[in-house]
Amino acid sequence: MQHVELRNIEKRFGSTHALRSANLELRRGEIHALLGENGAGKTSLVRVLFGMIQPDAGEILLDGMPAQIESPADALDKGIALVHQHSLLVPAFTVAENLLLGDRDAFFLSPSKRDQRAADWLERYGFYLDPKTRVETLSVAKQQRLMIVRALSRQVNLLILDEPTAVLAPSEVEELMRLLDRLRGEGMSVVFISHKMEEISSLCDRVTLLRGGETVLSQPLADLNVRDLAQALLGTDPPPPLQPPRSTPGELALRLDDLRAPGLQLSLELRRGEILGIAGIDGNGQDVLEEILAGLCVPEKGRLELAAPPVGILPGDRERSGFIAELSLAENLALSHAAEPHNSPLYRSALGMHWLLSQKLERATRAAITRHQIKGSARDLAGDLSGGNQQKLCVARALGSNPQVLVAINPTRGLDLKSTRELRNELRAHAEAGGAVLLISTDLDEVLEISTRVEVLFRGALSPLDSAEPSRERIGALMLGGTGS
Amino acid sequence: MRARSAIAPLMAVLGALLALACMLLLLGHDPWAATLALVDGAFGNRHAVETTLLRTGPLLLIGLAVALSFRAGIWNIGGEGQLYIGALVATTVATKLTSVLPLVLIAGMLGGALWSGLAALLRAHRGVSEVLSTILLNFIAVLLVSYAVQGPLQEVRGTYPQTDALPSAAMLGVIPGFQRVHWGLAGTLVLALFAWRFLFYSAAGLRLRAIGFAPRVAEYARVRISREIYQVFILAGMLAGLAGALEVTGVTGRLFRDLSAGYGFTAIAVAMLARLHPLAVVPAALFFAGLDTGAAAMQRVAAVPAVTVRIVEALVILFSIGFALPRRKA
Numbered sequence A: 001m002q003h004v005e006l007r008n009i010e011k012r013f014g015s016t017h018a019l020r021s022a023n024l025e026l027r028r029g030e031i032h033a034l035l036g037e038n039g040a041g042k043t044s045l046v047r048v049l050f051g052m053i054q055p056d057a058g059e060i061l062l063d064g065m066p067a068q069i070e071s072p073a074d075a076l077d078k079g080i081a082l083v084h085q086h087s088l089l090v091p092a093f094t095v096a097e098n099l100l101l102g103d104r105d106a107f108f109l110s111p112s113k114r115d116q117r118a119a120d121w122l123e124r125y126g127f128y129l130d131p132k133t134r135v136e137t138l139s140v141a142k143q144q145r146l147m148i149v150r151a152l153s154r155q156v157n158l159l160i161l162d163e164p165t166a167v168l169a170p171s172e173v174e175e176l177m178r179l180l181d182r183l184r185g186e187g188m189s190v191v192f193i194s195h196k197m198e199e200i201s202s203l204c205d206r207v208t209l210l211r212g213g214e215t216v217l218s219q220p221l222a223d224l225n226v227r228d229l230a231q232a233l234l235g236t237d238p239p240p241p242l243q244p245p246r247s248t249p250g251e252l253a254l255r256l257d258d259l260r261a262p263g264l265q266l267s268l269e270l271r272r273g274e275i276l277g278i279a280g281i282d283g284n285g286q287d288v289l290e291e292i293l294a295g296l297c298v299p300e301k302g303r304l305e306l307a308a309p310p311v312g313i314l315p316g317d318r319e320r321s322g323f324i325a326e327l328s329l330a331e332n333l334a335l336s337h338a339a340e341p342h343n344s345p346l347y348r349s350a351l352g353m354h355w356l357l358s359q360k361l362e363r364a365t366r367a368a369i370t371r372h373q374i375k376g377s378a379r380d381l382a383g384d385l386s387g388g389n390q391q392k393l394c395v396a397r398a399l400g401s402n403p404q405v406l407v408a409i410n411p412t413r414g415l416d417l418k419s420t421r422e423l424r425n426e427l428r429a430h431a432e433a434g435g436a437v438l439l440i441s442t443d444l445d446e447v448l449e450i451s452t453r454v455e456v457l458f459r460g461a462l463s464p465l466d467s468a469e470p471s472r473e474r475i476g477a478l479m480l481g482g483t484g485s
Numbered sequence B: 001m002r003a004r005s006a007i008a009p010l011m012a013v014l015g016a017l018l019a020l021a022c023m024l025l026l027l028g029h030d031p032w033a034a035t036l037a038l039v040d041g042a043f044g045n046r047h048a049v050e051t052t053l054l055r056t057g058p059l060l061l062i063g064l065a066v067a068l069s070f071r072a073g074i075w076n077i078g079g080e081g082q083l084y085i086g087a088l089v090a091t092t093v094a095t096k097l098t099s100v101l102p103l104v105l106i107a108g109m110l111g112g113a114l115w116s117g118l119a120a121l122l123r124a125h126r127g128v129s130e131v132l133s134t135i136l137l138n139f140i141a142v143l144l145v146s147y148a149v150q151g152p153l154q155e156v157r158g159t160y161p162q163t164d165a166l167p168s169a170a171m172l173g174v175i176p177g178f179q180r181v182h183w184g185l186a187g188t189l190v191l192a193l194f195a196w197r198f199l200f201y202s203a204a205g206l207r208l209r210a211i212g213f214a215p216r217v218a219e220y221a222r223v224r225i226s227r228e229i230y231q232v233f234i235l236a237g238m239l240a241g242l243a244g245a246l247e248v249t250g251v252t253g254r255l256f257r258d259l260s261a262g263y264g265f266t267a268i269a270v271a272m273l274a275r276l277h278p279l280a281v282v283p284a285a286l287f288f289a290g291l292d293t294g295a296a297a298m299q300r301v302a303a304v305p306a307v308t309v310r311i312v313e314a315l316v317i318l319f320s321i322g323f324a325l326p327r328r329k330a
Helices: A042-049 A073-075 A095-099 A110-125 A140-153 A170-185 A196-202 A226-234 A286-293 A318-320 A329-339 A359-371 A388-398 A417-432 A444-450 A470-477 B004-025 B031-043 B046-071 B079-097 B100-127 B130-149 B183-201 B204-214 B217-220 B225-252 B263-273 B281-302 B307-324
Strands: A001-015 A016-025 A031-035 A056-064 A080-083 A158-162 A189-193 A204-209 A214-220 A252-261 A264-271 A275-279 A304-306 A312-314 A346-352 A354-356 A403-408 A434-439 A453-458 A461-464
Touching: A016 A031, A016 A042, A016 A056, A016 A189, A016 A204, A031 A042, A031 A196, A031 B046, A042 A080, A042 A158, A042 A189, A056 A286, A073 A080, A080 A140, A095 A110, A095 A140, A095 A318, A110 A226, A110 A403, A140 A158, A140 A170, A170 A189, A170 A196, A170 A312, A170 A470, A189 B079, A196 A275, A204 A226, A226 A417, A252 A286, A252 A434, A264 A286, A264 A434, A264 A461, A275 A417, A275 A444, A275 B004, A286 A403, A286 A434, A312 A388, A318 A388, A318 A470, A318 B217, A329 A359, A329 A388, A329 B217, A354 B204, A359 B031, A403 A417, A417 A444, A434 A444, A444 A470, A453 A470, B004 B263, B004 B307, B031 B046, B031 B281, B046 B079, B046 B183, B046 B204, B046 B225, B046 B263, B046 B281, B079 B100, B079 B130, B079 B183, B079 B225, B079 B263, B100 B130, B100 B225, B183 B204, B183 B281, B204 B217, B204 B225, B217 B225, B263 B307, B281 B307
Parallel strands: A016 A214, A031 A189, A031 A204, A080 A158, A158 A189, A275 A434, A275 A453, A312 A403, A403 A434
Antiparallel strands: A001 A016, A001 A056, A204 A214, A252 A264, A252 A304, A346 A354, A453 A461
């Protein structure tokens, strides 16, 4: 029996045709993968299903009956819940408060009864967690499970998960898979968005593939293999995996010697010509390390020893730290120069101030656009670019001052296959051109694919791997604090 | 997008005037006659035009100060206080120290900068919100001037609470062809042009906008945020202080208690209506100055209370905020 059917959904945003003719058929009790490159329309389609946007044309059928989904509240009433990629919990509230937030019946309960009710829900889904814990102390994975349980507590029968595994360690991914498998057994329908082919082929029943706002494929996964999927996704044969840079590590570029900061105590050496990959689950000191490398935070002990400052940095949270959405592409590029305009070719000094040379900036921007293959023009607002192009803009900014050391934190999070590959190639090219790259990533596959060397960050400390070809399992164990042997 | 940004302020003005017309109708006045009286009172004759232009000056200068501050995400609403301290310091220098005009004007700018600098210090070292500190500093500034003109700086005759007249060497000249409009207004227009170039075509201007939009991104770009904040405060204080100095050296010739007709507050409306664009501040300042000047005539001719103009000013702010924001997506 069809649970939900979206037929010929069309949606325009201004001049962008986000959805042209998107179809989705979801059967009751199946896990359905929704695939597509960034900008293919996955997010828009999911938003239509969750009532966040109204389609311009097309039909929605619920249990075979035409229906309208007016708003997220309406979607919840109809049994549809969306679990976002980012945490939508109140950090200062407890687990119970978050879980029952918006539950009208729970509003007048005493705290102890509320905690009891929350504990019941958690237990029902095998999630043993003290309801009195404050959410901000939970790991990303636990917050995500809490959001899932919160959705389930609303009596939904269709769960939409937007890239749930992007922030999880391998063992946590397995745990999530087990939970989803169990829910499927109980009759829950799941829409699962992911870029990772292995997860999809091991978990999902059927797949719908979007390209350019249109459904190009919709069929059982059993009939497909990973290669077919990747091919359908890209429209061409999938390229072979990338390799670490071919250059051999040279002289020292960056050294941290017994560096100490809150939640951090580590030493590391980064050499020219190499990519040093730092694997680790979110919340193990990456934030503090990023701030120290960016020069925003002074360590308690030890310091940043650089052969040639400054450091180019691709911030982990690119929307908050990487670029300014309200400024044009050119202005975003000029910003790195504006901090130290006296030795920038883009500014000339007069009247005791530094004045922009607009034509030089225009030329420099066009050069950066060409070099980093950014789709957009110098005057476009950065906020109007796609995620992949925004990250390329960040790369252009980070490399704008010709730094020797490039630090990239989760550089491909949220990017599609094509942009991911282009970005990883940029990092490789930087190392091969004699630069040094520090890749701090929670995506283990990424670290393994292009790193010359790998170290694992756990609770603020690094464990180097001695063997040249470390196994996935061994690194996975280290990421969770095991000995790795 | 670009066109829309010019239309929104016009819509705000039109909306506010329409609302005024409705209100006047309800109160039993003839809106058309009242509006004509208002426009005539603001621009109808030479005297009216010059009065409007003289009021435009301080609104324009402080409007620029507000625009720069707000662009940097600094809610400096202390223009009124900075104007008064600027006037106080300029008057002190002119009557006690030197009558060299440029020095008097610079003294006024330093006075304003001192006053806004206090707010900057409080924010940087004690985390005091500038909204709070600048409002409170406004009171202190007004009271300080009040004390000065009744105490240490009171005129030698000792009759009125005002200072002696400034020496004529310290007074600004009148632009040829005008009776009262002084050269300070021309300088103010040049400053508006300069502020525009500064904001959009200088390194400091880009840093200023960056910390306003996204301080975190600016930090990553190695912009030293606390330094920028000081600079913006100082710059805004200098502009407002200059407005005060120009009032005494160009218009009144001496300092007294009610020197400012609330310029520091109206300037916030000016900057909002101009959507924080330095060039748009010029017509916005002219508009508000015209409203102020025309209000008295409207009261005289059409018997409409001048305070209704205050309502229009408030409505313009509300409408410009309403039109400036993008429509919420469903």
